[in-house]
Amino acid sequence: MRWDHLRLVPDPAAAAAPLIERRAVTRTFDTPGFRGMTFYEVHARSVINKVPAASRMPFQWTINPYRGCSHACVYCFARKSHEYLDLDAGADFDSRIVVKVNAAERVRAELAAPRWRGEHIAMGTNVDCYQRAEGRYRLMPGILEALRDAGNPFSILTKGSLILRDLPILREAAARTQVGAAVSVGFVDEELWRLIEPGTPAPRKRLEVCAALNAAGVRCGVLMGPVLPYLSDSPAQLEAAVRRIAEAGAASVTVIPLHLRPGAREWFLGWLRRHRPELIVPYARLYGGGAYAPKRYRDGISARVRELAAEYGMDRSPPPPAAHRSVRPPADEGPHQLTLL
DSSP states (O other), X not given: OTTOSEEEEOOTTTTTOTTSOTTOEEEEEOSGGGTTOEEEEEOOSOOEEEOOGGGOOSOSEEEOSEESOTXXXXXXXXXXXXXXXXXXXXXXXXXXXXXXXTHHHHHHHHHHSTTOOOOOEEESSSSOTTSTTHHHXXXXXXXXXXHHHHTOOEEEEESOGGGXXXXXXXXXXXXXXXXXXXXXXXXXXXXXXXXXXXXXXXHHHHHHHHHHHHHTTOOEEEEEEEEOTTTTOSHHXXXXXXXXXXXXXXXXXXXXXXXXXXXXXXXXXXXXXXXXXXXXXXXXXXXXTSSBOOHHHHHHHHHHHHHHHXXXXXXXXXOOOGGGSOOOOOTXXXXXXXXXX
């Protein structure tokens, strides 16, 4: 069996990372896809988490069965969250993954609790629930079955093609409650993809996922984000992305330019220094010391994508579930980059 070659060891990281549970089981797998990665299996006390009001997200509840993400997207805003475990926001975020092995059982119990009111739950809003580890741990089928059985509305944002494995459960859930999905495709340049999103399926594969979900009756849009200044924001690149999104039959497209929060900012700028050093000064001018590009830049990208979407006749059906819509920001800030971005 492909999973026979694994090593089970005491948790050597517990002392260095005390916020990972002391009783975590640490595993490494001797397979090419997991080489150099460490998994910390923990039993979570709670899995349905309330989003802090200060975040201004358009949803109140999330499920994140993993912490850290093997997609290794250089710009991922969730990198900072790894520091809460006394791990670093760079290489540790990409290779040291916390797995909530009891997630499905906890979701079922929490949905059945008298205090639960059946509110919308967003998944994939911190790290991708269909990252590579899901192929090994298979947490999502049990989570989706619990949501289906409770008739609880939910949405999923992902870069992972593994979501198609769970299509039968998604269809059953969609027959009982509101189910929405979105794939994240910020650009379709495959050379850039290999450099900056090295652990993800190719953009064309993600768009195939979008097409397959819609064909199966599970409404799926595209979060076109992040658009990367000077890397994926030329008129030709924007046109190519929207054209491919339209050809995939996406139910909607929502664009989000890159923003650089602490954690992600340092890792991304380090990548720029290695791969595109000529962009360090332009990025400093565009972002200054903040997380967001100027409003004029953001508005220009949004306007152009709207024009292109209209040009390619994209569906004008209702917008996707709240989990995949941008948050209205204060005048001095930009839209919040969601899950995986």
